[in-house]
Amino acid sequence: MFRKDSRYFRLGLTLLAVIVLSTLFAVTLINIGTIFSVLKSIISIFSFAIYGVIFAYLMNPLMKLVEKLVRRLLCRSNVTERGLTKLSRIVGVIVSLLAFLAIVYGLLAMVVPPLVDSIIETFSPENLQSYYVKITDWLTNVVRGTPLEDWLRENDPIKAVQDWLTEEINIFSTLGSAVTEVYGVAKVLFNMVIGLVAAVYLLISKERFISQIKKIIVAVFKPRHADRVFEIGRLTNQSFGGFIVGKLIDSLIIGVISYVGMVLLKLPYPLLSSAFIGITNIIPFFGPLIGIVIGGVLIVLQSPIQALTFLIFELILQQVDGNIIGPRILGGRLGISDFWILVSITVFGSLFGFGGMLLGVPVFTVLYTLLSQAVSNALRKKHLPEKTTDYYSILCVEDLEKHEKDFGESTVFYSGDTYETAYDPDDDFEYGEFDDEADA
Secondary structure (H helix, E strand, C coil): CCCCCCHHHHHHHHHHHHHHHHHHHHHHHHCHHHHHHHHHHHHHHCHHHHHHHHHHHHHHHHHHHHHHHHHHHCCCCCCCHHHHHHHHHHHHHHHHHHHHHHHHHHHHHHHHHHHHHHHHHHCCHHHHHHHHHHHHHHHHHHHCCCCHHHHHHHCCHHHHHHHHHHHHCCHHHHHHHHHHHHHHHHHHHHHHHHHHHHHHHHHHCHHHHHHHHHHHHHHHCCHHHHHHHHHHHHHHHHHHHHHHHHHHHHHHHHHHHHHHHHHHCCCCCHHHHHHHHHHHCCCCCCHHHHHHHHHHHHHHCCCHHHHHHHHHHHHHHHHHHHHHHHHHHHCCCCCCCHHHHHHHHHHHHHHHHHHHHHHHHHHHHHHHHHHHHHHHHHHHHCCCCCCHHHHCCCCCHHHHHHHHHHCCCCCCEEECCEEECCCCCCCCCCCCCCCCCCCC
């Protein structure tokens, strides 16, 4: 019999662990589609809770601001501290909820009626006939003098497309798909309403919920691991809070500027196009392009020249946003390069749809920060420099010895309430400060 402390027993145990983990990894890769399908089903079941957390997170800053104002106004009154706390919380929740509902109503009132009107106008019989004539004339000019001219004279490509659509589209399958889509939209709206109710409960008792989570973490993990989880929580709160709130403010400014510019340039659909520009601007990298394409399609049906004017104006506006407005609101930069922003949006968008495109950047920023911290800690233990610029021209590890005198200049360390560092403008990442009292 092997002793538990023998070398052979440890070797066998290690080999068994490797085999089990390899098997689990292989099974996961083989069934990756099924696993993601199960995850999506679980997310769908608890979507109301997810909406509640998101809504509460968005309303929390305004609620905290209102609480401070109420406490200042009533600080000299005869209200007890307990009563003042309850009163300020109730007023803060009510004001933030009303503001949230007002914003949602404003967006719907701004987007839906113009969208319906534009759809009715675009697909009216008179406009369809005009589009038909314009497209036919354009095709005739394009193929003039080519072998396709005779074919186009004898055939009507638009009528051929109409006939093909008539044959391919089944009225029963279309009706079934429409019913499915309506049910899906109704389900999402229902979950949002339940999520809004859940958000109110979360805001009212947020300290209690956060304390319960901390209690579980302390009970499950060792003290140093629990402290690490708390640090990651503060980092996540900073990344998500700063990014989401900053993006919302930035998108609102861009939407307003776009509307004013389109009105001054006398472009059609200024309110609708600007609403799409502002909403899609929330998504980094791809978002502005999506908004420009949607607005351009609406305008090009009215006038190609005006569509070109719209395109030039919006591209200039996006350059101003990317170089002036956005950096001032978001604090300079996200902490990751444009390449990683593209990767995070593409990957998370493919996995989780629109929500993944929106939240992929802050999630990736958190993961990138944790990886950067792990790499810095490993290099610090080996007494090697942590600056990325020190590794540009090395051919071997020994080349780093000449940088040994610089060791410690870019060291990141945790001291009480803050992370401290010497900022290097050429480095890949900038660590910020974390408020120890920050909450989700």
